Amino acid sequence: MWPFFESFLSAEQQRKRALRRVPEGALKEYLSVPFPDKNATISELTLLSVDFETTGLNAMTHQLLSIGSIEIDGGKIKLASSCHNIIKTKGKLEANNVVVHQITDSEKEQGIELKTAVDQLLLALAGKVMLVHYAKIERQFLRQVCFELYGVRPPLMMIDTLLLAKKRLDIGGQHYDPSIFRLESLRQSFQLPSYHAHNALNDAIATSELFLAEINKYKQGVKTKIRQLLCSV
Amino acid sequence: MSNDLSEVHDFIRVIPPFDTLSEEQISRLTRNIYIQYVASNSSLPPEGDQKAVLYFIRKGALAYFGNDNELLSKYGEGDLCSVFLLPDENVKISVVTEEDTLLYCIDREALLEVITESEEAEAFFAQTAAQRLKKRMEKFSDDAVVSSTLMNTQVEHVYHTPAATIDMKLNIQQTAQQMTEQGYSCLVVTRQGEMVGIVTDKDIRTRCVGEGLDPLMPVSDIMSRDVLTLDTNDSAYDALIVMTSRNIHHLPVTSNGRLAGMVTVTDLMNHEGNNAVNISSLVAKANKISELTEISKMLPKLQIRMSKLGTTSDHVGKSISAITMAFTVRLITMAENLLGPAPVPYAWLAAGSQARLEQFAHSDQDNAMIISDKLQPQDAYWYQDLATFVCDGLAACGFIYCPGDIMATNSKWRQTQSVWHKYFHKWVVNPSPQALLNSSVFFDLTTVHGDASLLNEVRDKMLEKTKNNSLFIAHLSRNALAHRPPLGFFRGFVLVENGDNEKVLDLKHNGIAPIVDLARIYALQEGVAAVNTLARLQAVAGTPSLTKSMARSLIDAFEFLGYLRLSHQARLLSAGKKPDNYLPPKTISRLEQEHLKDVFKVIKTLQNNRQVAY
Structure with a gap:
């Protein structure tokens, strides 16, 4: 059996196992829908590009500030599917983070409850591949917050644009400066426009555009099978 | 959100x-x-x-x-x-x-x-390119009606200085005399230099003559006392509103509270004509070349003001051309005073843009002379001297010598009527492309001074020969196609046919000249005597040469190019630079770029039609 197929099985198996334990709610609905076939191509699938803004890098101690998401449907980024939620987190925001995320305390106060935002994301994510830039953050935060809300850490099927770029450059055997893997740097290397507003939605869109540029490097373009793109869990 | x-x-x-x-x-x-x-x-x-x-x-x-x-x-x-x-x-x-x-x-x-x-x-x-252009030009005329451009013009640029004043102690008769002498219909009435009222020729008619008042009574008896004034910084539009709402035709203009001048309805509405007439009348009064040189410095300013007032390039061209003619006529008169009367009748001709009445400030001189066949060889020097005097005079007034030497000082272009007949016969009946290229300027000729019948006879004969002369028209068409409009704009550059990028758009050669050339061909083909491009296009609209709607599109395109050229030159002139026809695409809006692309399409379509026809 191919190693890719094996990891597919494990994700599906994890999903089925988690489904048995999960209480009623959005997470259950997420887990009820099978993951897509790994032999399916980008042009056949709908991906959900997701970006989180957080107060820090540690999912155990830091908080989710906002969630942005947008669908890539058959290789087209559909703005109509865009979703941007600011979360009403507890406590004051640190000044440093305000600078980075441009989310102020007053905006945060008008935000929605964490559970509402996460549930909305889970429903949108059901049966889809999740596209992110630097999977670690989104994976840890989403799994942790699901654990806190539902007692279950769900499996996620993910494509990471950072990993795709890393793979591409590693193949060339070049030495590189790690900062080239920042979303903005990679976009620049593809001559994609610079975006000025850094919020979760814009970054989710920026990631999707980078993804389309990245798979354009593959021989089959949008006809590339996702098994070639998924990050191993 | x-x-x-x-x-x-x-x-x-x-x-x-x-x-x-x-x-x-x-x-x-x-x-x-x-x-x-x-x-x-x-x-x-x-x-x-x-x-x-x-x-x-x-x-x-x-x-x-x-x-x-x-x-x-x-x-x-x-x-x-x-x-x-x-x-x-x-x-x-x-x-x-x-x-x-x-x-x-x-x-x-x-x-x-x-x-x-x-x-x-x-x-x-x-819409199609032609339809969009039409819409754009319709909007232009609407704007002109609403005088929205007056809003962007300060009274300062419109009024004339100084306001003529008269002391309140002087009588009505003296007031009338001063009005006549100075050519003003309105005077500011002062007491010890302070403005106390205003008096117009209408006041004299209605309040004095009409009422049987003694003309020896002081002017203060008939003046209006509640005088509205404008500040130099008010917009010309404010002036228009005040005047139309109060039904008055004159408004004194003050600067820091002091009387600075007077603005009239005529100043506003027919500003361009007024200025052209004023300048022309100054030209007619000048006695020395140095005076003419001084007056000629007003031309760029006139062009800026007209441009700011939203005057169409057609009007600007006509005004500037009229003034150039006034300069030329004045110089000819000076020369004749110097040289004595002409031995035999002759006419001074303007060629090219001046003849077409499409001249802008700082253009070069294109002129020629046609002399009666009665000319005796010993008298030829008179015409040479006159030509030298006039051309040098024009050069002193900022009309630079023609780089192609198309001037009356060149003996080739200072000839008797029969020689001109021969020239045109050769160009039209035995055309060679090169000869036509050099002579196309002579198919746009007008008489500036002298015996107009000399040129008219030549022209009539010429038009008889050009009409439906397909070989001649074919050669002319081939030359006209040498100037092609660019394809469009790409990343702030002008994209030309071979895919190269140019930094600037040559408004003259890549836009205006192709239309001028097309209009000339249509006119010659149809035997139309007009030389002004718009007049030619109007005259040939609906003939086999050009459909009415095509003519409309070309007129719109020509006017839009004229507008861009005018505002481009106004920008340069305002910055104290020499006006040119090289428009950097970055200085115009994206929408104007879109309209220009439409212009290019219209020109290209008609050029292609010529190519197919010949």
Whole structure:
């Protein structure tokens, strides 16, 4: 059996196992829908590009500030599917983070409850591949917050644009400066426009555009099978 | 949260015609956009896109090709690709990405849902190049009527100085005399230099003559005391509003509370004509070349003012040409005073743009002389001396010598009527392309001074020969096609036929001259005597040479180019620079660039028609 197929099985198996334990709610609905076939191509699938803004890098101690998401449907980024939620987190925001995320305390106060935002994301994510830039953050935060809300850490099927770029450059055997893997740097290397507003939605869109540029490097373009793109869990 | 999609929203809201939509409308459009990435060297539309889609180029470049793989145009960031929105069955255009390209896409239905709410935006997509141009030029004339440009002009640029004043102790008769002497219909009445009232010729008629008042009574008896004034910083539009609402025709203008001048309705409405007439009358009074030189310095200023007042280039051209003629006539008179009367009748001719009444400030002189066949060889020097005097005088007044030596000082162009007959016979009956290229300027000739019948006879005979003379017209057409409009604009540069980029658009050679050339050909083909380009186009509209609607399109195109040239030159002149015809695309708006592309299309269509015909 191919190693890719094996990891597919494990994700599906994890999903089925988690489904048995999960209480009623959005997470259950997420887990009820099978993951897509790994032999399916980008042009056949709908991906959900997701970006989180957080107060820090540690999912155990830091908080989710906002969630942005947008669908890539058959290789087209559909703005109509865009979703941007600011979360009403507890406590004051640190000044440093305000600078980075441009989310102020007053905006945060008008935000929605964490559970509402996460549930909305889970429903949108059901049966889809999740596209992110630097999977670690989104994976840890989403799994942790699901654990806190539902007692279950769900499996996620993910494509990471950072990993795709890393793979591409590693193949060339070049030495590189790690900062080239920042979303903005990679976009620049593809001559994609610079975006000025850094919020979760814009970054989710920026990631999707980078993804389309990245798979354009593959021989089959949008006809590339996702098994070639998924990050191993 | 409409500003969530701020990056896309901000990108499309500045692109014409979307810049006419409200923020809310843009937001609705934005939500229906999808983004696609298309690799370099791919055809559009991308696989899987339904046919009717509008593309915004967010990044990258598209090249359009027509039949035979001829490059039609290139588009870059911020340009629209509407080829697939309303596919024209008659035109086969293939669109290829020249670079990896990021497209914002919107389906026709979603687009129409919003743009049908805006007449302007809807028209933008619904119409052909000619229709869009027509609409643009209609808007011009509307603007002129509303005088919206008056808002951008301060009274300072319109009023004339100084205001003529009269002391209140002087009597009505003296007032009338002063008005007549100074040529003013309105005087400011003062007491010890302070303004106390205003008196017009109408006051004299109604309050003095009409009432039987003694003309020896002081002027203060008939003056108006409650005088409204304007400040030099008020807009010309304010002046117009005050005058029309109060039904008055004169307004004193003050600067820091002191009387600075007077503005009249005529100043505002017929500012251009008024100035031209004023300058012409000054020219007629000048006695020395140095005086003429001084007056000639007003020409660039006149052009700026006319441009700011929204005067059409047609009017500016006519005014400047009229003034140039006034200069020429004055110089000829001076020369005749110096040299004595002409031995035999002659006429001074203007050629080229001056003859067409399309001259702008700082253009070069194109002139010639036609002399009666009665000329005796020993008298030839008189005409040479006159030509030298006039051409040198014109040069001193800023009309530089013609680089091609098309001047009356050149003996070749200072000839008797029979020689001119021969010239035209040779050009028309035995045309050679090179000879025609050098002589096309002589198909636009007008008499500035002297015996007009000399030229008229030559012209009448010439037109008889040109009419329906297909060999001559074919040669002329070939020359006319030498000046081709560019394809369009690409990333702030002018895209020319071979795919190269130029930094500037040569408004004269790549836009105005091709239309002038076409109009000349039509006129000669139809035996039309007019030389002014618009007059020619109007005269040939509806003849076999040119349909009425084609004529309309060319007129719109010509006027739009004239407008761009005028505002470009006004910018240069205001900055103290020498005016030229080289327009950097970056200095005009994206919408104006769109209109220019329409102009190019119109010219190209008509040039191609000539090519097919000959």
